[in-house]
Amino acid sequence: MSNVQVLQGLNLESDISVIKLNVHKSDALVKYLEMLKGFHPLFIREYKFENDVLRIHSQMTSLWRELGGIIVALDHGNMSYEEAKKYTLENVVKQRLLSMVTIPILHIANKLGLETTPTLVQDQRVTYSKGYNRHYTIGVGKHSEILYSVSSSKDSKIAQTIQKDKWASNLMIERMGLPIPKWQVVDNITQLEEIWSQYQKPVVIKPVGLVGGHGVVTSIKTLEEAKEAFKFAQKACSKHIGKDWQNKIMMQEQIKGEDYRLLVIDGHLEITTKRIPAFVVGNGKNTIKELIEVTNTDPRRDVTNPTHTLKPIIIDEPLLSYLKDQKLTLESVPKKEQNIYVRKVASMSQGGITEDFTEKVGPEIKAIVESIASSIHAFTLGVDILCQDISKPLTQENGGIIEINIMPEAYLNVYPVIGEAREEVYEKYVKALVKGNNTKQIVIVGNSTEDLPTLLRKRSLFGSYLKQDAVIGEYKDEEIIINGLDINKGLEKWKAIEGLKVNASLDAMIIHHRNVEDVKETGLGFNRIDLLMVEKKYFEDREFVKAIRKYQFKGLISKIKKF
Secondary structure, eight states: OTTEEEEOSSOSSOSSOEEEEEOOOOHHHHHHHHHHHHHOTTTOSEEEEETTEEEEEOSOHHHHHHHHHHHHHHHTTSSOHHHHHHHIIIIIIHHHOOSTTHHHHHHHHHHTTOOEEESSOSSTTSOSTTOGGGOEEESSSTTOEEEETTEETTSOHHHHHHHTOHHHHHHHHHHTTOOOOOEEEEOSHHHHHHHGGGSOSSEEEEESSOOTTTTOEEEEOSHHHHHHHHHHHHHHHHTSOOOGGGGOEEEEEOOOSEEEEEEEETTEEEEEEEEEOOEEEOOSSSOHHHHHHHHTTSGGGOTTSTTOOSOOOOOOHHHHHHHHHTTOOTTOOOOTTOEEEOOSSOOGGGTOEEEEOGGGOOHHHHHHHHHHHHHTTOSEEEEEEEESOTTSOOOTTTEEEEEEESSOOTHHHHSOSBSOOOTHHHHHHHHHHTTTOOOEEEEEESOOSSOHHHHHHOHHHHSSSSOTTOOEEEEOSSEEEETTEEEEESOOHHHHHHHHHTOTTOSEEEEEESSHHHHHHHOOSOSSEEEEEEOGGGGGOHHHHHHHHHHHHTTSEEEEEEO
């Protein structure tokens, strides 16, 4: 990592961060860079080799700080391309980015000029087990927010508690008087036998605290099937050791209808998607097993690609059992154009696909899902509904609410297999998330005999650029200063700056650079600058002045002042 030089934010070479490494141009390295560039522009916007220096233009500077050693090892032949790829995807990318949702959200935030800073991670000392390294702070200072997949610090603790327990979420839905199929928690098989006759068939049996369709059995019609399903759910729970509530199992009357995921953001229904169980299409020649293998070659199902939008179809016990129910096996050969469903549950994690239904949702259902999100104070909420007609009200005949989730796999809504992508929703999400985030981002180049934060508060200088009671955080000469108080010293520049970026108490953040050479070495520090104050003598540096004027013309620097 010592070989990595990072020009953070706007710099004299590019309008986004530049990562520089001293390397040769080996074929393996080029292949590696092309791989990451092909995933998503968040990783690499462009790269180029000049005089044994590799320049990578990327907003993910934290990623490249970690990958510097890998790049050098690969370039020197001390690591193969496959080894580098495996390490990068499994030990860095996968550990830094929770899901496909995180990548486009960070990308959109950067395009909007917002800072995106790893919230809790600085180096390898942080354990990966709890996913803390996957949190990002969007914006800086007051009204910045923390992102974790599509979940965020704007989701209330109550929402997090209620949504993860199907028992609690069902109670909330009932409490609001909303339509939900009959249900109850079942403690053991004896209780299951006692209540069996009280339920209309078929029923669903599932754990209350697991996601992704794990342990779920549908279309249960007999008591014997119910007992087996209960045991199956128990087995699924045993694989996910957690709190006692996660071991609860519930039975619910099964609703007839199609499976829909409705995505609510900031109180508004944005996307509705129909979820379709995994299936293969016959051609009259290949077996079901062969058709599954062909289906899984779809690049969208490649889970090694961090931007995949579908999951592979896995051959397991539930799949084999469902085929058996249809009097089929893996060796059966479907007719041409015959659809063979291999899953009962319409789960994306089990190989399902999606179809956009946003324009077909009725006003009653829209009102219901928006009211749930508002009532539990969830900024983002996925609501799962089973119904026969999504355009009509939910009734006992038409359908009901199945479950809610504040961290839904939102990419299944944004990137449907059938219908157009709705990527504009990501921009709506980011803007709503950091609404009110207007902490001033100030950069100072040079040394002043006066205290610049004091000057910025004076009415006579810039018309009271900062209020008298503003909380001002500064980086200056390896030190963090807040409202004139020395907070910590002897810090690496990039760590200190990132430390201020995740501090949500600030009304203004100031980065001091001693001189233009300092800027050339590390970049200006922000993706967008509200006020750039430059010591007069540095206006003689043509390269520097040309760059800052260009960024001012592009709207990336709002004001430039001499002192």
